Amino acid sequence: MDLVDTRTNASGADPQPPGCDADATQSVTALYDAHAVPMIRIALVMLGDRAAAEDVVQDAFFALYRRWSKLTDPVNAVAYVRSAVFNGCRDTLRRQARRDRRDHATAWSWQDAGSAEAVALIGEDRRRILAAVRRLPDRQREALVCRYYLEMSEEETARAMNISRGTVKSTTSRAVAALGRILGEEQC
Amino acid sequence: MLENETNLTEETAAAMRELARTVTYAPPLRLAPRPQERALRPAPRRWHWWAAPLTAMAAVIVLAVSLVVIRDIPNGRTAPPGRPSPAADGGGQASASPGGTAVSIAPAVAHPTASTPGTTTAPATTPTASTGATPTSSDTFVPMQTATGGEFLSPSGNIECQIDSQAGLAGAYCQTTAPARSVTMNAAGRYTVCTGQQCLANAGDGTPTLFYGTETGVGPFRCESAATGVTCTADGRGFLISASGITPVPA
Numbered sequence: 001m002d003l004v005d006t007r008t009n010a011s012g013a014d015p016q017p018p019g020c021d022a023d024a025t026q027s028v029t030a031l032y033d034a035h036a037v038p039m040i041r042i043a044l045v046m047l048g049d050r051a052a053a054e055d056v057v058q059d060a061f062f063a064l065y066r067r068w069s070k071l072t073d074p075v076n077a078v079a080y081v082r083s084a085v086f087n088g089c090r091d092t093l094r095r096q097a098r099r100d101r102r103d104h105a106t107a108w109s110w111q112d113a114g115s116a117e118a119v120a121l122i123g124e125d126r127r128r129i130l131a132a133v134r135r136l137p138d139r140q141r142e143a144l145v146c147r148y149y150l151e152m153s154e155e156e157t158a159r160a161m162n163i164s165r166g167t168v169k170s171t172t173s174r175a176v177a178a179l180g181r182i183l184g185e186e187q188c
Numbered sequence: 189m190l191e192n193e194t195n196l197t198e199e200t201a202a203a204m205r206e207l208a209r210t211v212t213y214a215p216p217l218r219l220a221p222r223p224q225e226r227a228l229r230p231a232p233r234r235w236h237w238w239a240a241p242l243t244a245m246a247a248v249i250v251l252a253v254s255l256v257v258i259r260d261i262p263n264g265r266t267a268p269p270g271r272p273s274p275a276a277d278g279g280g281q282a283s284a285s286p287g288g289t290a291v292s293i294a295p296a297v298a299h300p301t302a303s304t305p306g307t308t309t310a311p312a313t314t315p316t317a318s319t320g321a322t323p324t325s326s327d328t329f330v331p332m333q334t335a336t337g338g339e340f341l342s343p344s345g346n347i348e349c350q351i352d353s354q355a356g357l358a359g360a361y362c363q364t365t366a367p368a369r370s371v372t373m374n375a376a377g378r379y380t381v382c383t384g385q386q387c388l389a390n391a392g393d394g395t396p397t398l399f400y401g402t403e404t405g406v407g408p409f410r411c412e413s414a415a416t417g418v419t420c421t422a423d424g425r426g427f428l429i430s431a432s433g434i435t436p437v438p439a
Contacts, residue, residue, distance in 0.1 A: 029217055036214030044211055045204045054215055065219050122210075126203035133200065148201035149208065180196055 024068035031077055032061050039085050045145050046089040048134050056092055060084035083160065086142060093138050132182040140175035147172050330404045333396075337406050340398040340413075341391060346431055347418050348391040349398075353407030360409045360420045362429045363388050371434050375408045377425035381434050 036057060043053030060081045064071075071077060122130070133141055139161070146157040147168075157172075158165045332338030337352040349362040353375075363370035370387040373379035398404055403412040411420040417430025419437050426437045 025219060028219065032214070032217040036217070037211055040214055041208035041211045045208055048207075050211070053211075057214070058218060061217055062219060122203070122206050126199070126206055129200055129203040130207055133204070144200060145204065148197055149204040151201075176193055176197055176200075179200065180193070183196075 024065055027074065027077075028061060028065045028068060031064070031081070035078055035081065036061070039081060042082070042145065042150070043085050043089055045133075045149055046086070046141065047092055048130065052092050052096075056085055056088035059088050086160065089142075090138055128183065129179070132179050135182055136175055136178055140171055140178065143168060143171040144175050144179075328402045330398060330402050332404050332406050335406065338404070339392065339395050340404060340411070341395050342413055342418055343397055343399055345397075347429060348395065349411055349418055349420065349429075351404075351406055351409045351411065351420075353409065358407060358409075360411065360422065360426075362411075362418060362420060362427075364429060364431055366431060369429075369434065371427055371429055373409075373420060373422060373426055375422050377421060377423040379427050379434075 039057045039060065040050075040053050043056045044050055047053050047056070063084050064077060064081055067080075071080070133144060136144070142161060143157060146152045146160055147154070152160065154165050154168045157168045161168065163171070332340075332351060336354045337350070339348065339350040341348050346365050347362060348365070349360065351360045352358060358375045360373045361370065365388065368383070368385045368388050370382045370389075371379050372382070398411070398413040398418075400413050400415050403410055405411055408422045409420065410422070411418055417428050417432070419428045420426045421437060428435045428437050
């Protein structure tokens with residue numbers, strides 16, 4: 001399956017950004033083929049919205065494409081994309097929070113996430129857990145995703161989140177405690 | 189508690205993995221900037237809670253300014269845009285060109301009743317002008333308010349004159365506000381000067397302006413407005429009044 005939208009490139013409607021050449025197109029496309037699905041999964045866990053997750057990943061790979069010539073070591077490209085995905089998720093969550101405040105939206109729920117088909121496949125208990133994760137502060141949620149979904153070590157999580165190892169431990173601990181509290185409140 | 193926490197983290201990880209497994213493919217990569225959501229869907233205009241008092245305050249300010257401006261607009265006197273400065277009429281350099289001929293009926297100014305005698309007689313000359321009421325230069329002549337007389341102001345507003353041709357009251361009266369000085373002339377061109385505040389009278393509301401280069405008069409009296417002052421004559425002689433003083437005409 002060709003994952004590159006060749007129509008736009010062939011027609012010349014979207015010329016390549018300055019500094020991007022055929023090599024960059026080929027390399028980034030290959031990386032996308034290999035890592036797009038895992039990246040979308042991370043973004044989906046963070047955001048709970050499939051369409052938003054795909055947008056974030058598209059933006060991350062496009063950013064990589066634009067910076068390809070400045071990338072000193074292409075081996076770091078995956079780490080760069082993952083970092084861009086986390087940043088994109090934070091931006092999206094911030095925009096979403098502003099929009100929710102502006103529109104006086106009620107509490108978000110997984111049922112409203114626009115991923116109805118996917119959510120339907122998940123059991124009730126796990127949907128409750130995911131909804132509780134969604135209510136955590138962004139940094140706590142990010143720490144949980146890194147530690148328990150991506151199974152990163154505390155050191156790796158600290159590097160990914162650009163925080164100290166001690167902060168990773170405390171943030172994760174607070175996240176788990178908050179999660180238990182939220183789930184406990186729901187049972188009452 | 190520890191067991192519960194471990195279970196919770198395991199359940200959380202399992203829930204995340206289960207959600208992640210729902211993603212089985214990625215859409216085609218598009219190496220072009222994604223249109224910004226904000227550009228496609230601009231934020232709706234909203235009425236903020238603080239806008240109401242601010243708007244009300246702005247409306248009150250606008251209303252107050254409007255009232256002040258309206259109050260300051262003079263009414264009843266139609267002067268051309270190039271109105272000369274008060275320094276004109278012989279008191280300084282005149283800058284305005286002759287304007288229109290706006291004349292309106294206005295209450296007459298009372299003559300000063302007390303005057304300090306300072307009688308001066310203009311030099312007797314052979315009258316050359318007609319003693320009738322018909323002016324000789326119709327292009328610049330402005331009729332007075334009534335057939336028997338009227339009043340006018342110089343463009344600077346410093347000189348005010350009144351002419352009356354009624355039998356027994358016939359005379360021309362002019363004054364300068366600064367300096368306070370007035371002159372009264374009879375039909376023979378003989379005039380008397382009065383100096384001091386007691387010599388002045390207030391001009392009536394709506395007194396018209398006699399612009400530079402124009403003249404007016406009734407009966408034997410004729411007054412001409414110029415940047416150098418107002419010259420009034422009767423029977424071929426009279427006076428020139430300006431901020432600089434009152435001098436006989438012809439000199």
